Amino acid sequence: MSRIILHIDLNTFFVRIEEIKDPSLVGKPVAIGHEGRGGIISTCSYEARKYGVHSGMPTFQATQLCKYLILKDPDSEYIHLYSNEFFSYLRNFSKKIQVLGCDECFVDITEEFANSKEKNIDKYLKNIQDGLYKKTKLKCSIGVAPTKFLAKMGSDYKKPMGITIIRKKDVEKLLFPLDIKDFYGIGKQTTSKLKALGINTIGELYKICKENPNSNDITPFIKDYVISSLEGKTSDKLDLEYEDPKSIGTTRTLPYNSHNKEEIRKFYIKLVDSIIGKLKKEHQLTKTITLTLKDADCATNFKTKTYSKSLNSYTDNEEKIKTAALSLYDKVFKDQEIRLIGFTVKNLINKHNAVTQMTFDDYMYHEKESETYLLINEINRKFNKEVVKRASDVIKKK
DNA sequence: TCTGGGGTCCTAGGACCC
DNA sequence: TCTGGGGTCCTAGGACCC
Numbered sequence: 001m002s003r004i005i006l007h008i009d010l011n012t013f014f015v016r017i018e019e020i021k022d023p024s025l026v027g028k029p030v031a032i033g034h035e036g037r038g039g040i041i042s043t044c045s046y047e048a049r050k051y052g053v054h055s056g057m058p059t060f061q062a063t064q065l066c067k068y069l070i071l072k073d074p075d076s077e078y079i080h081l082y083s084n085e086f087f088s089y090l091r092n093f094s095k096k097i098q099v100l101g102c103d104e105c106f107v108d109i110t111e112e113f114a115n116s117k118e119k120n121i122d123k124y125l126k127n128i129q130d131g132l133y134k135k136t137k138l139k140c141s142i143g144v145a146p147t148k149f150l151a152k153m154g155s156d157y158k159k160p161m162g163i164t165i166i167r168k169k170d171v172e173k174l175l176f177p178l179d180i181k182d183f184y185g186i187g188k189q190t191t192s193k194l195k196a197l198g199i200n201t202i203g204e205l206y207k208i209c210k211e212n213p214n215s216n217d218i219t220p221f222i223k224d225y226v227i228s229s230l231e232g233k234t235s236d237k238l239d240l241e242y243e244d245p246k247s248i249g250t251t252r253t254l255p256y257n258s259h260n261k262e263e264i265r266k267f268y269i270k271l272v273d274s275i276i277g278k279l280k281k282e283h284q285l286t287k288t289i290t291l292t293l294k295d296a297d298c299a300t301n302f303k304t305k306t307y308s309k310s311l312n313s314y315t316d317n318e319e320k321i322k323t324a325a326l327s328l329y330d331k332v333f334k335d336q337e338i339r340l341i342g343f344t345v346k347n348l349i350n351k352h353n354a355v356t357q358m359t360f361d362d363y364m365y366h367e368k369e370s371e372t373y374l375l376i377n378e379i380n381r382k383f384n385k386e387v388v389k390r391a392s393d394v395i396k397k398k
Numbered sequence: 399t400c401t402g403g404g405g406t407c408c409t410a411g412g413a414c415c416c
Numbered sequence: 417t418c419t420g421g422g423g424t425c426c427t428a429g430g431a432c433c434c
Contacts, residue, residue: 033402034402037399037400038400038401038402038403039401039402040401040402040403042402042434055434056401056402057401058400058401058402060400061400061401100433100434101433101434102434103434104434184432184433185431185432185433186431186432187431187432187433188431188432189430189431189432190431190432219408219409221408221409245405246405246406246407247405247406248404248405249403249404249405250403250404251402251403251404252402252403253401253402253403256399288426288427290427290428302401304429305428305429306427306428306429307427307428308426308427308428309426309427310425310426310427340402340403342403344405403434404433404434405432405433405434406431406432406433407430407431407432407433408429408430408431408432409428409429409430409431410427410428410429411426411427411428412425412426412427413424413425413426413427414423414424414425414426415422415423415424415425416421416422416423
């Protein structure tokens with residue numbers, strides 16, 4: 001039986017918060033974003049969009065396009081508050097919620113709808129939408145579908161305050177006429193490549209993928225993604241549990257472009273320290289560190305380069321990570337002028353599950369370096385057989 | 399005084415081991 | 417001595433999303 005998955009998206013969430021705080025802003029061109037070097041628009045009102053302002057646009061450019069643009073900094077306190085209100089409201093309808101950020105989520109209402117007195121799905125959803133508005137003054141769009149992908153496409157279909165149901169049989173009618181840029185997962189780069197091939201709509205894209213399984217114009221990954229997404233074969237399972245991060249990192253644009261190695265080094269150390277702090281807070285160990293540098297030269301289009309280094313063991317040891325981070329910096333930094341610097345740790349494992357996730361060699365490094373947080377009994381259970389086997393191999397060789 | 403910052407996932411070549 | 421394929425790890429880069 002197919003599931004009933006909702007994708008709920010708060011419409012211009014950050015702007016809406018400003019409007020709630022100050023209702024005189026309603027109907028005016030409002031944008032949220034920092035002013036100054038490197039500032040960009042994170043979201044803006046529909047009135048601002050009429051002037052060509054959109055999210056991701058440099059702030060200075062937005063103010064040029066719209067002379068009377070009202071610019072506000074994101075209010076993190078209110079964002080947090082309203083985001084919590086949003087999710088706690090939705091928990092009245094279902095406990096199965098996959099959070100995707102502060103302003104959107106998937107909700108699985110299959111059982112709840114089946115057991116509800118209201119049998120009309122449109123009315124059921126309208127009730128959720130209106131109830132949210134009454135309680136919080138927040139506006140949302142809802143997509144309903146048997147898979148997460150189709151639900152996501154549904155919530156984008158009509159904004160603000162839209163409700164769009166996409167059954168598998170509706171895909172052709174609702175999605176095929178759309179421009180390929182509206183395909184979730186197909187971005188700017190792929191869109192322009194596909195348009196160069198004469199593919200403009202989602203329907204055309206589907207047809208090409210289906211009819212030319214062996215052509216090399218479109219990568220197998222995209223082809224497969226397009227077909228399975230549109231045929232409703234992608235996931236309908238929500239990720240309800242907290243998942244360990246895959247990487248933790250930060251990047252900062254420098255106050256001004258610089259090629260002063262010492263000055264940038266000091267800046268870099270602060271970033272490294274903050275990431276080590278986060279790593280510990282998340283109870284993770286890392287085995288790979290990455291340094292990011294963004295070129296200040298416009299001619300190279302602010303090219304970003306990354307430099308990675310693997311450590312000889314999983315660790316959250318401050319000294320070890322810092323030493324590696326700085327030696328990587330000293331190795332790769334020449335005297336180039338840079339705009340941005342970043343530090344990321346990846347290849348993470350959860351400290352508490354470390355034993356089950358580690359290989360024998362990983363463990364041997366820990367043993368040598370006597371990092372004692374691992375439970376010896378647990379290690380013995382896991383590695384006993386391997387220790388015996390390796391020892392006997394060594395003896396045989398001798 | 400001209401393009402952020404947080405992530406995830408995929409690809410691909412080279413090294414190295416079996 | 418020559419040749420090769422599979423698997424895995426390391427590193428760099430790119431695309432995408434919010």
